[in-house]
Amino acid sequence: ARSLLWNLMAAVVVLGQTKPSMKLNSQSNSGLRSDCVGNLMRLTLDKALAVGSQLEVEAIDGTQHILITPSLAAQCGYSMESDPWGNTRIYASLMGCYVDNNEDKTFNVGLRLQMYDQSPSKVVTHEVTKTCGYSQWASREIVCDRNYMEVSNYMTTYDTAAEMKGHFNPKDDSKMNSIPDATDTTPGIWKLTFYTPEPEVMVLSEAQQAGYGAMTTPNRLVMRSPYNTAETYSEDVAGIPMEVFRVSAYYKAPHGLTVVDSAAACPIGGVMFTEDVISWHVPRHITPLIDGGIKILEMHMGINGQRLDKAQMAARGYTLSATKFHIIIEIPIGSPDGYYKSHAPDYQYHTTYSVEPMLELLWRAEDTQVDTRYKVLFPITTPLMPQRPQVSDNTIPEERVFKAQLGPLLHDMELLNITFPTGVLTVEECNARGFTIQEHSFSNGTKSFSLQVPFSDDVVLKHNPEPLVTVYFLPLILGFIILPEQTPVPCPMEVEASLQDVVLPRVTGTCDQNMFYISVTYGSQGHNFQTMIGTHELTPELAELYRLRENGTHFSLSVAYTSSDAVFELIESDSIKARIDLLLWDSNNNWKLGDFSLACNFPLTTTTCYPNGTMTTLTAKVESVHNLLLSQLTLTDPSCKPVFSDDRFAYFSFHVDTCGTTRTFFDNYMLYENEIALYHHSAKAFTSPVDPEYRHKVSCYYLVNDTETMAFSYKPRSNEPTAETGSGQLMVQMRLAQDSSYNLFYQTEDYPVVKYLREPLYFEVELMQSADPQLELILENCWATLTEDRTSLPSWDIIVDGCENLDDSYMTVIHPVVSDSRVTIPSHVKRFSMKTFTFTKDEEVLKDQIYVHCDAVVCETNNREGICSGQCVNPAGMSRASPERTKGVKRGRRSADSTHNQKQISSGPILLLYLQSNL
Numbered sequence: 046a047r048s049l050l051w052n053l054m055a056a057v058v059v060l061g062q063t064k065p066s067m068k069l070n071s072q073s074n075s076g077l078r079s080d081c082v083g084n085l086m087r088l089t090l091d092k093a094l095a096v097g098s099q100l101e102v103e104a105i106d107g108t109q110h111i112l113i114t115p116s117l118a119a120q121c122g123y124s125m126e127s128d129p130w131g132n133t134r135i136y137a138s139l140m141g142c143y144v145d146n147n148e149d150k151t152f153n154v155g156l157r158l159q160m161y162d163q164s165p166s167k168v169v170t171h172e173v174t175k176t177c178g179y180s181q182w183a184s185r186e187i188v189c190d191r192n193y194m195e196v197s198n199y200m201t202t203y204d205t206a207a208e209m210k211g212h213f214n215p216k217d218d219s220k221m222n223s224i225p226d227a228t229d230t231t232p233g234i235w236k237l238t239f240y241t242p243e244p245e246v247m248v249l250s251e252a253q254q255a256g257y258g259a260m261t262t263p264n265r266l267v268m269r270s271p272y273n274t275a276e277t278y279s280e281d282v283a284g285i286p287m288e289v290f291r292v293s294a295y296y297k298a299p300h301g302l303t304v305v306d307s308a309a310a311c312p313i314g315g316v317m318f319t320e321d322v323i324s325w326h327v328p329r330h331i332t333p334l335i336d337g338g339i340k341i342l343e344m345h346m347g348i349n350g351q352r353l354d355k356a357q358m359a360a361r362g363y364t365l366s367a368t369k370f371h372i373i374i375e376i377p378i379g380s381p382d383g384y385y386k387s388h389a390p391d392y393q394y395h396t397t398y399s400v401e402p403m404l405e406l407l408w409r410a411e412d413t414q415v416d417t418r419y420k421v422l423f424p425i426t427t428p429l430m431p432q433r434p435q436v437s438d439n440t441i442p443e444e445r446v447f448k449a450q451l452g453p454l455l456h457d458m459e460l461l462n463i464t465f466p467t468g469v470l471t472v473e474e475c476n477a478r479g480f481t482i483q484e485h486s487f488s489n490g491t492k493s494f495s496l497q498v499p500f501s502d503d504v505v506l507k508h509n510p511e512p513l514v515t516v517y518f519l520p521l522i523l524g525f526i527i528l529p530e531q532t533p534v535p536c537p538m539e540v541e542a543s544l545q546d547v548v549l550p551r552v553t554g555t556c557d558q559n560m561f562y563i564s565v566t567y568g569s570q571g572h573n574f575q576t577m578i579g580t581h582e583l584t585p586e587l588a589e590l591y592r593l594r595e596n597g598t599h600f601s602l603s604v605a606y607t608s609s610d611a612v613f614e615l616i617e618s619d620s621i622k623a624r625i626d627l628l629l630w631d632s633n634n635n636w637k638l639g640d641f642s643l644a645c646n647f648p649l650t651t652t653t654c655y656p657n658g659t660m661t662t663l664t665a666k667v668e669s670v671h672n673l674l675l676s677q678l679t680l681t682d683p684s685c686k687p688v689f690s691d692d693r694f695a696y697f698s699f700h701v702d703t704c705g706t707t708r709t710f711f712d713n714y715m716l717y718e719n720e721i722a723l724y725h726h727s728a729k730a731f732t733s734p735v736d737p738e739y740r741h742k743v744s745c746y747y748l749v750n751d752t753e754t755m756a757f758s759y760k761p762r763s764n765e766p767t768a769e770t771g772s773g774q775l776m777v778q779m780r781l782a783q784d785s786s787y788n789l790f791y792q793t794e795d796y797p798v799v800k801y802l803r804e805p806l807y808f809e810v811e812l813m814q815s816a817d818p819q820l821e822l823i824l825e826n827c828w829a830t831l832t833e834d835r836t837s838l839p840s841w842d843i844i845v846d847g848c849e850n851l852d853d854s855y856m857t858v859i860h861p862v863v864s865d866s867r868v869t870i871p872s873h874v875k876r877f878s879m880k881t882f883t884f885t886k887d888e889e890v891l892k893d894q895i896y897v898h899c900d901a902v903v904c905e906t907n908n909r910e911g912i913c914s915g916q917c918v919n920p921a922g923m924s925r926a927s928p929e930r931t932k933g934v935k936r937g938r939r940s941a942d943s944t945h946n947q948k949q950i951s952s953g954p955i956l957l958l959y960l961q962s963n964l
Contacts, residue, residue: 077158081177082350083405083420084139084186086154088173092131098160098169102135104143105155105172111143119193119271120258126191126349126401126424128384129457129529134349136422138188139179140197140267142258149264150180182265183407183418187334189311190422194277194290195258196309197267232298234259234266239276240291259294268292268307283328283370285315291333310334311421315371318378318427325374325423327404329367334419338411341367346374347403348382350422374402378427385490387455387527388429389534395429396455434493434536442542445500447519449540452485452493457528460484460494464522464535465504478502494523500542510634511570516543549638550574550629556645561604561611561625563643567597574638577628578602579610606647607958609693612668614644616741621649621665654717654745659794660706661698662743663958664721670739673723678739680719681705689799694958696799697721701745718744776814777822777901777948781955782807787876796953797894802881810901810950812873819906821872823847823916824859825947827899835898835951843879843897848917859917872906875916881957897952 076091090100102125103110113123122141127133137144137154145153153176160169188195237252237259239245252259255276258269270277270290277290291308310333315326330339345352346365358365361382364375379385383400406419439448460482462471475482481497498505498519506518518541525534548569555562565576576583578591583602587610591602604611606623615622622644629639652662666673675695679686685704687695701708701717709716721741781798783789787809791798800806812822827844830837842850849857860876868874904913 077171077173079173079175080351081175081179082347082352084179084182084188084418085350085420086137086139086152086175086177087350088135088137088156088175090131090133090135090158092128092133094131094160094171098162100133101159101161103157103159105157105174106143110157115192116256116271117142120253120256120269122188122190122193122195122258122269124190124192124422128399129386131529136190136350138190138195138269139177140186140195140260140262140265142260146262149182149262150178152177152179183416185415185417187309187311187417187419188422189309189420191424193258193269193271194288194309194311195267195269196290196307197262197265198305198307199264200261200266200296200303200305232261233296234261235295235297235302237268237295238293240293241276241278242291245276257292261296266294266296266305266307268294268309270309272311272313279313280310280333282310282332283330285326285328285371286313287311287328287331287333288313289333308334312423316425321378323376323378323398323400323425323427325376325402325404325425326371327374327421329370329372331419334417335408335410336412339408339417340411341406341408342416343405343407344372345403345405347405349401350403352403352405372404372406374404376400376402376425385455387457387532387534389527389532390429392533392535394432394434394534394536396432397427397429399424399426401425436538436540438540440540440542442517442544447498447500447505447517447540447542448495449538450485450493450495451523451536451538453487453491454493454525456486456490456492458492458525458534459528460523460525462524463496464524466506466520467504469524496521511573514543514545516541552627552629552639552641554625554627554641554643556606556643556647558648559605561602561606561623561643561645563602563604563625563627563641564599565601565627565629565639566599568638572600573631574629575632577626577630578604579608579612579626581610606645607693613665613693614668616649616651616665616667618652619648619650620646621651622646624668651741652743652745654747657794658701659698660701660717660719660743660745661696661797661799662721662741664695664697664741666693666695673739677723678721679723680721681707689801691801695721697743698795698799700794713748715747716744717747718742776812777810777903777950778813779808779810779897779899779950779952781952782809782876785878791953793953797956798953799956799958800881801958805878805880806897806955807878808876808897808952810875810899812903815873816870818870818872821904821906821913822875823902823904823912824875824877825900825902825912827857827877827897829895829897831893831895833896833951833954835949844877844899847912847915849877875901894954894956896954899950901948901950903948 076094078089078091080087080089102113102123104113104121104123111117113121118124121143122138124136125133126136135156137156139146139152139154143155145155147153153174155172155174158171158173160171161167162169182197182199184199186195186197234249236246236248237257239247239252247255249259256271256274257276258267260267268290270292272288276292277288280287280289287310289308289310291306294305294307296303296305310331312327317324317326329341344365344367346358346363347353353361353363361380362377363380364373366373366375376383378398380400383398386397386399388395388397401422401424404419404421404423407416408419409416434451434454437450439450440446441448460472462469463475463482470478470480472482475496479499479502481495483495484492485495486492500507500517504519506520508516508518510516519539521538521540523536523538525536526532527534550568551566553564553566572595578587581587583591583593588602591604591608594601604625606621606625608625611623611625613621613623624642624644627639627641627643628637629641630637649663651664652660654660664675664678666675675690675692676687678690678695680697680699682703682705685697685699688698689696699706699719704719706717706719709718719742721743723739780790783791785805785807787807790809808827810822810824812820824844825847826842829841829843831839842852843857844850844859849859857877857879860878862868862871862874862876864871902912909915
C-alpha cells in the first residue's frame with residue numbers, strides 16, 4: 046500500500062533525560078501511551094521519560110527504520126507537539142506512509158523512539174506498535190493537522206463512478222486516455238494538476254520531490270500537502286483565513302484513465318482572545334469544499350485529538366455552538382487541558398497559555414449525498430500577557446525585620462540569586478547570612494517566594510528625612526531563570542519601613558464679613574513644606590497680596606472672599622457662601638502634610654432697586670455649575686444679557702418694565718420679579734447630565750406711595766449725576782464713555798455705573814453751547830471722592846495743575862482730541878482715562894463707590910498765561926503737587942482766577958467691585 050520513496054534528512058527534537066537502554070511496547074508502564082483517535086494514532090510521551098535527551102522518531106516499515114524529518118512528517122502524515130518540559134504527543138495518520146493497511150479496516154503503526162544523551166554512545170530506544178481499527182470512513186475525509194493538510198477520497202469502480210460527481214471523473218477521450226507508457230498497465234497515479242487557483246501540472250515524481258504526498262490504498266486515493274507551498278493558496282471564508290489545497294489526480298486503471306478531484310481547506314486563523322476566554326471560529330460553510338447545500342450530521346469538540354462528550358465539556362467550561370456563518374469553540378484561559386509558560390521579552394515577565402482544541406464535523410451534500418468528515422487539530426497560544434508579580438510587604442517596623450513576599454509566579458520560574466545594593470548573593474549565601482529565603486508552592490501550579498532581612502544588616506539603606514523619623518529602605522532585584530530555556534528574568538522589588546514621631550503642621554481659620562483669616566502653626570519640623578492656596582502655589586507675589594505674616598512658630602494669611610483662589614459654593618439673596626482650600630505638602634518627598642478647607646457665608650446684596658425703576662443684580666458662578674458660561678445667562682427675555690460678565694460674575698442692569706419683568710400688586714406695595722437662567726427660548730431651562738440647572742430669581746418691592754430700594758451698596762445713592770456750571774454764560778459737561786473710542790456714553794439712567802478694579806475709566810469734558818474757536822477748555826484739577834461732596838476726604842488726585850498725577854503708579858493718561866463728525870472744535874473737548882487701581886487708602890485698593898470731580902478753565906487762545914498756557918506744559922516727570930500735600934488726601938480747591946472762567950463739574954456715582962485675578 047506504500048508506493049512513495051523520499052529523500053531523508055536528519056532532524057532531532059530536544060526533549061528529556063537519559064534512561065537505561067530498553068525496548069518497550071505500548072502496553073508497558075514506561076511513560077509511553079498509545080491510543081487510537083478516529084483516523085489518527087496518538088502516542089503520548091511523558092516528560093519523565095526523556096528529560097535532558099534528544100529524541101529521534103523513526104517509522105518502522107517491516108525491517109526498515111525510516112527517520113521522520115520535519116519535511117517527511119508533513120509529506121507522510123506525521124506530526125508532533127511538545128510542551129517546553131518534554132511532554133510530547135506524536136500523531137500518525139492511518140492513511141500515512143509506512144502504515145500497514147489491511148483493506149482500509151485495520152492499521153498497524155510502528156514507531157521507534159531513540160533518545161540520545163550528551164554522549165552518542167548512550168542511547169535509549171523504545172519501540173511502539175499500535176493496531177487501530179477504523180472502518181467508518183466517509184466518502185471524503187479531510188484532516189487539518191499542524192503541519193499538513195490531508196484529503197482522502199473513496200474510489201469506486203468504473204461502473205459506479207458517475208455517482209461520485211466532483212470526486213471521481215472517468216475520462217473517455219482517447220487523447221486523455223493516452224498514457225505515455227502504453228506498455229505499463231500497473232495501476233497507479235500518473236500525474237497531478239494543482240490549482241493555485243491556476244492549473245499547475247506535475248508528474249508524480251515531481252510532486253513528491255516538491256514535498257507533496259500522493260498514494261492509493263485498497264479503496265481510497267490520498268493527497269497530502271504541507272502548508273505554505275507554491276501550489277496552495279489562501280482564501281477568506283466567512284471572514285476566516287483558510288489555506289486551500291486543490292488537486293486533480295490522474296489515476297491509471299485497467300479500464301482507462303480516471304481523474305479524481307481532491308480539495309482540502311484548513312483554517313489558519315479565526316482565533317479571538319479576551320482576558321479570560323479563547324474563541325475559535327471556523328466557517329460553517331467551507332465554500333472551497335462545498336458546491337451546494339449541506340446538512341451537518343455530527344459536530345464534536347475535542348482536546349489533543351480526543352473527542353469530549355457533553356459532560357466533559359461542561360466540567361471544563363467548554364462550549365461548542367453554531368451561528369449562521371460560524372462554528373465557535375470557546376475555551377477558558379487556564380483550562381487544565383492546556384498549560385501556561387513564562388517568557389521574558391526585553392527582560393519583562395510575561396506569560397502565555399497554550400491549548401490544542403479539535404473540531405470534527407460530518408456533513409452530507411444535499412445534491413450528491415456524499416459524506417465528508419472534516420477534522421481540525423488547531424494548536425492555540427495566547428499573545429504574550431504581561432504579568433506584574435505582586436509584592437506583599439508584611440513588615441512590622443517595631444520588629445525591625447523586613448518581611449516580604451513576591452508572587453504568584455509560574456512553576457517554570459526558578460530563583461537563582463538576589464541583587465542587593467551592596468552586591469549579588471545566591472540563595473544559599475542569603476540563607477547563610479541570616480536572611481530567610483523560602484519557596485511556597487500552591488495547588489494551582491503557581492508559587493511565590495518570601496524573604497526576611499533584618500534592618501541591622503548593611504544591605505539595608507537608611508536615611509533620616511526628618512529628625513524624628515528613620516526610614517529603612519531595601520531595593521532588591523530577584524534574579525529568576527525560566528526553565529528549561531534558562532532565560533533570565535529580573536524582578537525588581539522594594540520594601541520600606543519607617544519609625545515615625547512627627548508633629549504635623551496644624552491649620553485653623555476664621556472669617557469676618559469680607560475676609561478669610563487662616564493661621565498655620567508649624568509642626569516639629571518647622572516650615573519644611575510648600576503651601577498651595579486654592580489652585581495656586583503660594584508665591585511671594587501671592588503672599589504679599591494675601592498679607593502674609595510670619596514668625597518662628599506660625600504664619601497667617603488674609604484672603605478676600607472674592608479672591609480668584611476662593612470658590613463660591615452657594616449664592617443667596619443676602620449672602621454668598623465661599624470656600625478657601627489650603628494644602629501643605631513636602632515637595633522633596635511629595636507628601637501631603639495638611640489639607641484644610643474653610644467655608645463661610647459673606648453678606649452680599651445681589652439686587653439693587655433704584656427710585657427711577659432701574660434694577661441691577663449681580664450673580665456669581667458657583668462650584669457646582671463649573672461649566673457654566675456667565676456670558677450665556679439671560680433674564681426672562683433672552684435678549685437681556687449681562688452688562689458685564691467674566692469667569693466669576695455677571696452683572697445685569699434693566700428697567701422694571703423691560704426684559705420680561707413681572708409686576709404684582711399688593712395692599713401697599715408692588716413686587717417686580719425676573720429670573721436669571723439659561724436658554725429661556727426653549728421649553729425649559731437648559732440642563733445637562735453633568736451640571737445642575739441654573740436659576741436665580743431677583744425681585745424689588747416698591748411702596749405704593751413711596752419708593753425704597755431693596756439692594757446693597759457700600760454707600761447710599763444720592764441724587765442723579767449732574768453737570769455743575771460756573772459763572773458766566775458758558776456750560777461745561779463731563780461724561781463717562783463706555784470705552785476708549787468715546788463714541789458711546791453712559792446716560793443718566795445708567796448710574797450708578799459698575800466698574801471692576803483694574804478696569805479703566807474714560808472721561809470726556811466738553812465746553813457746551815459755544816462755537817468760538819478762540820476759546821480752549823483746560824482741565825486744571827481732577828480728583829475722586831467717596832461722596833458727592835467735592836470737598837470731602839479722603840480724596841485722590843487724578844489731574845494736578847493741568848497734568849497727570851505722576852505720584853500715582855497707575856498714571857492718568859490725557860488723550861489727544863481730533864475733529865470728527867461729532868467734535869468740530871477739538872480745543873473745546875478734553876479726554877482722560879485712569880485705572881481704578883489709582884484709588885487706594887492705607888495702601889489698600891479701594892472697593893467702594895466713588896465720584897469724580899474736575900475744575901475746568903475756559904481760556905482765550907491769545908492769553909497764554911498761568912493755567913491757560915496749555916494742558917500739561919510742564920516738563921515730563923515733574924510733579925505738580927504741592928510739597929505739603931499728603932498722598933491720597935485732596936488739598937483745598939484753589940480759588941478761581943478772576944481772569945478766567947472756571948467751571949466745576951462732577952460725574953455720577955461709580956460703583957467699584959473687586960474681582961481679583963493673578964497677573
